[in-house]
Amino acid sequence: MASKHRIVGNAGIVSPAMSDLERFVPDLPDWPASWRFEDQDVPFGQALVTILTPFLLHLLDSGYSRKTLNRHRDHLWMLGGHLIEVRHEDPDAAAMDARTLVLNQIHEYGGPLISRHLNEDAQNAFDAT
Template identity: 60%
Template sequence: MASKRKDVGNAAIVAPGLSDLEQLVPDLQYWPRSWSFEEQDIPFGQNLVKLLTPYLLHLLDSGYSIKTLKRHRDFIWMLGGRLIEERQLYRELRKLDARTILLRYIDDHDGGPLLDDRSEQEQGLFDATCRKLSRFMNAT
């Protein structure tokens, strides 16, 4: 499949006609590699992207401003990286599927896992995204 993006210097030009999802997350297909510590992390990351894509589509249909959509997108990306990190730290997690691990680390009360080197405000925003994701995942 031909890419609809052309890289020019450090800027990416997005071709007209991209879906809303492609415009919000033009690098979604590259998330698994960006999260990975080693090659065996990539299939898990791909499964995670499959789980997260319906939620990203749901966000697009929710009427949020582009700023809010981008914030949620960035926190979802951070969550994916954190889950890969947890799989690296706790090898027993490698026996579990992506959905099980995702639901283990998010809930509709506390939000998501603690992020390193983040302000209390940013952690609160991240937790809000994780709570929304948890409610979505438990409803589907």
């Protein structure tokens, strides 16, 4: 299935269905501020939103139910917050750009282990995203 969205260089995402994304994640521009421990985290959070946006658009094109879409959206928000936390706890992670950190934290079995915040079933659902 061809996507209705396209990425144009560094200009970002051009989409006739951007309003769908805005309805799906109306607070997306607020995610970086919601993740921050300190104001210096916001630019990194903005970079994370840039990286996650194509996946959010992919989810919209997937045909998933609203409940499934919302679950995946919420997991992506959790991932962003977790990545900011990782940067504060690990100096090596703090030195990584957003793309590298995402690729470092996501692997073939799922996302990062955030067991201190999730029970096993919730972690499995998170990993499915």
